[in-house]
Amino acid sequence: AKKFYTSIFETLRPHVRAIKRIFLNCSLQGLVGNTQAGELTKTQFFRFLKEVGVVETSTKPLKNARLMKPADSDLLYQRANMTNLEGGRRSSVAEFSADAAEDGVVAMLGEGALEEEDDDVGGDGGTNGMVLHEFVSALIRLAWTAYSNQGGGIGPRLTSLIEKALLPRCAHMVSMEDSFDETWVSRRVQAVTRYYIPAIVKIFAHFAAADKSITGDAGQMSLPELVYMFKAGSMLDDQLTPLQMTSIFTRINAMSFEKGGDEDAQELDETEFVELLGRACNIKIPESNRHGEPFEHTWQSFLQLIFIPTYNKLIKQGKTTMK
Numbered sequence: 110a111k112k113f114y115t116s117i118f119e120t121l122r123p124h125v126r127a128i129k130r131i132f133l134n135c136s137l138q139g140l141v142g143n144t145q146a147g148e149l150t151k152t153q154f155f156r157f158l159k160e161v162g163v164v165e166t167s168t169k170p171l172k173n174a175r176l177m178k179p180a181d182s183d184l185l186y187q188r189a190n191m192t193n194l195e196g197g198r199r200s201s202v203a204e205f206s207a208d209a210a211e212d213g214v215v216a217m218l219g220e221g222a223l224e225e226e227d228d229d230v231g232g233d234g235g236t237n238g239m240v241l242h243e244f245v246s247a248l249i250r251l252a253w254t255a256y257s258n259q260g261g262g263i264g265p266r267l268t269s270l271i272e273k274a275l276l277p278r279c280a281h282m283v284s285m286e287d288s289f290d291e292t293w294v295s296r297r298v299q300a301v302t303r304y305y306i307p308a309i310v311k312i313f314a315h316f317a318a319a320d321k322s323i324t325g326d327a328g329q330m331s332l333p334e335l336v337y338m339f340k341a342g343s344m345l346d347d348q349l350t351p352l353q354m355t356s357i358f359t360r361i362n363a364m365s366f367e368k369g370g371d372e373d374a375q376e377l378d379e380t381e382f383v384e385l386l387g388r389a390c391n392i393k394i395p396e397s398n399r400h401g402e403p404f405e406h407t408w409q410s411f412l413q414l415i416f417i418p419t420y421n422k423l424i425k426q427g428k429t430t431m432k
Contacts, residue, residue, distance in 0.1 A: 116264035117249060124271055127283045130363065131157075131275065132244050134282040137359045137375070148238030154186050154247070161278040163255050171274055174255045181254075189247035190239050248275075289391055293384065297405040302383060305412045312420040313382050315429045329376035332358050335385075337431045342419045349393040357388050386416070 121128070135157045136149050149157070158164045162171040170176055177185070239247070252270040253263060276283065292298060316338040317330040330338075332355065339345050339354060361381050377385060390411045391404065399407050423429060 113263060116262055117267060120264050120267045120271070121245070124276075127276060127279075128245065128248070129241065131279045131282045132241050133363045134279075134359060137362055148240055149244060150238065151183070151186050154239055154244075155182055158182050158185075158251075161274040163251060163274060171255070173258070174269075174274070175257055177251075177255070185247055185250055186239065189243045189250060289388060292391075292404050293387055295405070297403070298387070298408060301405050301409045301412070302387070305409075305417070306383065308417050308421075309383055309386065309412070310379050312417070312424065313379055315424050316420075317382075319429055319431045321430060329378055330382055331376050334431065335377065335382075338420075339389075341423055341428055342416075344389070344393070344416075344419075346393070348395070349389055353392055354389065357385050357392075361385055361388075390416075 132149070133147065135153050136147055155164075158177065159167045161167075162169050163174065164170070164177045164179070164182055166179065167176070248270065249263065249267065252267040255274075256266040256269045259265065259269065313330065314328070316334060317328060319334040319337050320331060335358060336351055336354060339349075345351055345354070358377065361377070361384055362375070365381055387408060390408055394407050394411065396404075
């Protein structure tokens with residue numbers, strides 16, 4: 110068993126950050142109802158399996174891998190998400206190995222490397238939510254079966270899953286940093302931002318309460334409220350689409366959650382909203398349309414001439430509530 114744990118530890122250790130980012134991004138996709146960021150529903154988990162190409166219904170199924178049937182996907186979710194494993198002899202080496210990982214591998218990764226906060230008493234997300242260590246357990250089970258044709262122990266199989274499926278198919282989830290990061294934190298851009306913060310925050314407060322059906326914190330903006338706000342102000346177009354807005358929303362929440370500065374990865378606070386607005390401006394008015402002007406000039410013009418006047422007018426008209 111020790112050799113098994115060590116093999117998994119050595120395989121996962123270089124990819125801990127990537128796995129955490131993939132997990133969190135998947136948990137933020139299509140949030141509905143009481144779904145929590147940091148937990149995967151069965152639907153979200155199935156979407157992940159299709160995206161990495163390990164199920165028969167995948168658009169681009171993996172080659173040289175044993176593909177799963179829908180029923181197998183459901184069983185994988187159930188087994189990884191079990192709170193208490195029943196006693197008795199396990200039916201296969203794969204089941205023994207994965208169950209052992211559930212109990213011991215996370216502890217070996219240790220020191221917070223793959224830990225998360227859970228709202229449920231048992232600390233495992235309950236039966237309706239897969240948390241991070243259960244996701245890791247599912248990856249171990251998946252690697253064992255998907256690459257059973259190559260033989261060998263769990264280490265080589267897990268390596269194949271990570272290098273041939275996980276990292277290539279989820280690269281957009283792993284590489285959250287982009288060229289705009291440096292621009293956004295530059296001194297001049299932040300100077301413009303600080304000047305207009307009072308006006309932005311005032312507008313944010315009105316539209317963060319747009320959805321009256323939500324009983325949560327009025328100082329937080331949900332994705333539906335954000336989309337409503339941008340549609341109401343005619344901010345969405347061919348340059349800035351609803352899909353791009355959702356992508357920015359997910360990215361900012363994932364980065365904040367990863368850094369430990371975000372208690373609610375399903376909504377935006379004021380600081381996150383301001384960054385989202387900056388990124389939206391960068392997409393809506395791309396560098397190719399700025400005639401050589403630096404972003405701080407574009408950012409100031411966008412706020413002063415477009416964003417603030419548009420939304421102050423909507424506030425005066427009382428158009429801040431979703432219907």
